[in-house]
Amino acid sequence: QKEVEQNSGPLSVPEGAIASLNCTYSDRGSQSFFWYRQYSGKSPELIMFIYSNGDKEDGRFTAQLNKASQYVSLLIRDSQPSDSATYLCAVSRTGRRALTFGSGTRLQVQP
Amino acid sequence: DGGITQSPKYLFRKEGQNVTLSCEQNLNHDAMYWYRQDPGQGLRLIYYSQIVNDFQKGDIAEGYSVSREKKESFPLTVTSAQKNPTAFYLCASSMYSNSNQPQHFGDGTRLSIL
Numbered sequence: 001q002k003e004v005e006q007n008s009g010p011l012s013v014p015e016g017a018i019a020s021l022n023c024t025y026s027d028r029g030s031q032s033f034f035w036y037r038q039y040s041g042k043s044p045e046l047i048m049f050i051y052s053n054g055d056k057e058d059g060r061f062t063a064q065l066n067k068a069s070q071y072v073s074l075l076i077r078d079s080q081p082s083d084s085a086t087y088l089c090a091v092s093r094t095g096r097r098a099l100t101f102g103s104g105t106r107l108q109v110q111p
Numbered sequence: 112d113g114g115i116t117q118s119p120k121y122l123f124r125k126e127g128q129n130v131t132l133s134c135e136q137n138l139n140h141d142a143m144y145w146y147r148q149d150p151g152q153g154l155r156l157i158y159y160s161q162i163v164n165d166f167q168k169g170d171i172a173e174g175y176s177v178s179r180e181k182k183e184s185f186p187l188t189v190t191s192a193q194k195n196p197t198a199f200y201l202c203a204s205s206m207y208s209n210s211n212q213p214q215h216f217g218d219g220t221r222l223s224i225l
Contacts, residue, residue, distance in 0.1 A: 004153075008151070031211060032211040034213055034214075042218070042219075043201055043216040043217060043218050043219045044154070044201070044216050045216070046213050046214075046215060049213050051211065088153060088154070090154075090214075092211060097142070097159060097161060097167070097208055097209065098144055098156050098159045098169060099214060100156075101146075101153040101154040101155075102153050103151070103152055103153040104153055
């Protein structure tokens, strides 16, 4: 089992729809969760982070964390073609100073 | 402007050659990291450093070496022992050396074999 798992996609949604990206993790002791956006050929850019169970909203983005079920998700409301990118989930692991990244989900927003 | 600067943007390595990738940050961050990304893959940790003159191996350290002589600099050397060096190399930093801190990335260096 991978430490951080994401569906590779592509996830295709029409413009204006809600995109839902999911991530599961294996270390029950994980405390911090991050979402990064990576455009093709570019470096990852931090979108959101979440530490506590529940929802955290920032503009069109909502991160949702459920530690009991060991998943974290990212919702993008009113999806735009400019949101088309790969979204990387990153998780802190017990006793480890660096983050562990999933392989990413490619999102395509169709105009 | 504060940020992380990686250079060069593109680098070509000849067989048997060592090459060094530069990473400089002016964010006054304590921790710095090196990741490798292969096409269609996530990021894999090569080395990280929590403070000056200290660094730790990550998951794929073989064939790589680092130094941390100054807080703002964390260069990565890809040695000839790394047989498959072609990848996108990303340097990151975070304010403190714990994994609750978000990491911010430089623009990356693409390394290819000649």
